[in-house]
Amino acid sequence: MINLSKNIKHLRNLKKLTQEVLAEELKVTRSRISSYEENRSSPTIEFLIDFSKYFKIPIDIIVKNDLTKATDVSFIEVGNKRVLFPISVDSDNENLIEVVPSKASAGYLLGYDDPEYIEQLEKIKLPFLPTGKHRAFPIKGDSMLPMKDGSYVVAEFVEDIKNAKSGQSYIVITKDDGMTYKRVYNQVEEKQTFLLKPDNAAYQPYEISVSEVLELWQFTCSINTQEYEEHELKISSIIQMFNGLGVELEALKKAMH
Template identity: 75%
Template sequence: MNMISKNLKHLRQLKRLTQEVLANDLKVTRSRISSYEEGRSAPTIEFLIAVSDYFKLPIDILLRNDLTKGHDASFIEVANQRVLFPITVDSDNEDLIEVVPVKASAGYLAGYDDPEYIEQLQKIKLPFLPTGKHRAFPIKGDSMLPMKSGAYVIGRFVENRLDIVSGRTYVLITKHEGMVYKRVYNHIETNNTLRLVSDNSAYEPYDVVIDEVLELWEFTCSINTQEYDEQELKISSIIQMFTALGVELKALERLM
């Protein structure tokens, strides 16, 4: 079974659709859906466009990526069909999160919607995280003291921006500033902006138009790295820190 066959069947099942319902929605026969899912025939470009529009997934994602690694329907449309990749799981069915290393953070603005960029990021397992899509980001500067430069913040992806809670902290990806970590105040309904405030009073608050915000990740947890020398902070050691944190918190959970 080729990639599009696997993905078409997987997406349909995630949405809990029968072949007949999907066929009706796409205005084709049920036998065509069956033929494509079983790999007995190749879908036409017109059909691929219809599937792309229906599931809000770019065609290259459907053709080149194994979406069966995602175990829920968390395919999220960002801007013009930019897709946050679904939650992936390991062989034990545990959720995995991507870690953006310090050296790669500058390129995140250009690569956040690039399948190849996201796929090459290291992935780790943190079993204590709440449900949702998570990603780990490096923090730079001292604007969010006591969170110091070099720390890592794990954020949960915010799908609906009206759900932003004023006063909480978020990692934001913006068109002009790239990646920033700030305390956010939601002014979308009044003037279509977010007010970004630093915990370090030496930095002035400022507003950003919501349309300039490409991604939002709500703070879930963090890990400080200040006790380590810069030479020690390779991606492998960062992953070891997160793994150790997950083990410690899981053990603590069993004791409570």
């Protein structure tokens, strides 16, 4: 529990709080704070819940990680990785999701690593999501049918982009192109690149260098903001069928050579 004692002290110092002030905020004695910070005793579950709510950081992150390298309570470096902390929680200690607004999505490229920008984003709660840091991103265009323009993709932050899973869909934040939603194929070991492939065959796949990627978020679920028309569903189904058929024909062609 050494990390825990150091984290309690470090997070208190980041907030510029004395032991007395923190004790008053959490309704405990100053000696208890001192005892936890010096690792003379282990915090109670009740204390950890209150501490977690006060700092808006989930308990498992406080317990499992060494947060002493943090210089800010919103963005924390763990090793050489930039990890987004805290996961916002509500009064019931349930995760909240930041929503990147559609009209101002271009501003995300400038504000993605600015705690003040992230802090002012609207937040929603989706209780069925798995654990992890999630964010909702607006979708523009029709390159990822049947996802409609104006929909939102809720995605989970990927700490190490080199671990991206080929064939999975990701929100990709790049230096030059900003925000895009594509199916990613991992070519890091061979070429230090990702292949970004739209599901809509009308658009061509393209490669980007790993060094261009600022953030990677893996698809968790989507939120449609418009109802589908019957003919749209048929069109998207046909497109998907032809896409799949193209893959099969390509494989058959190779097998015959």
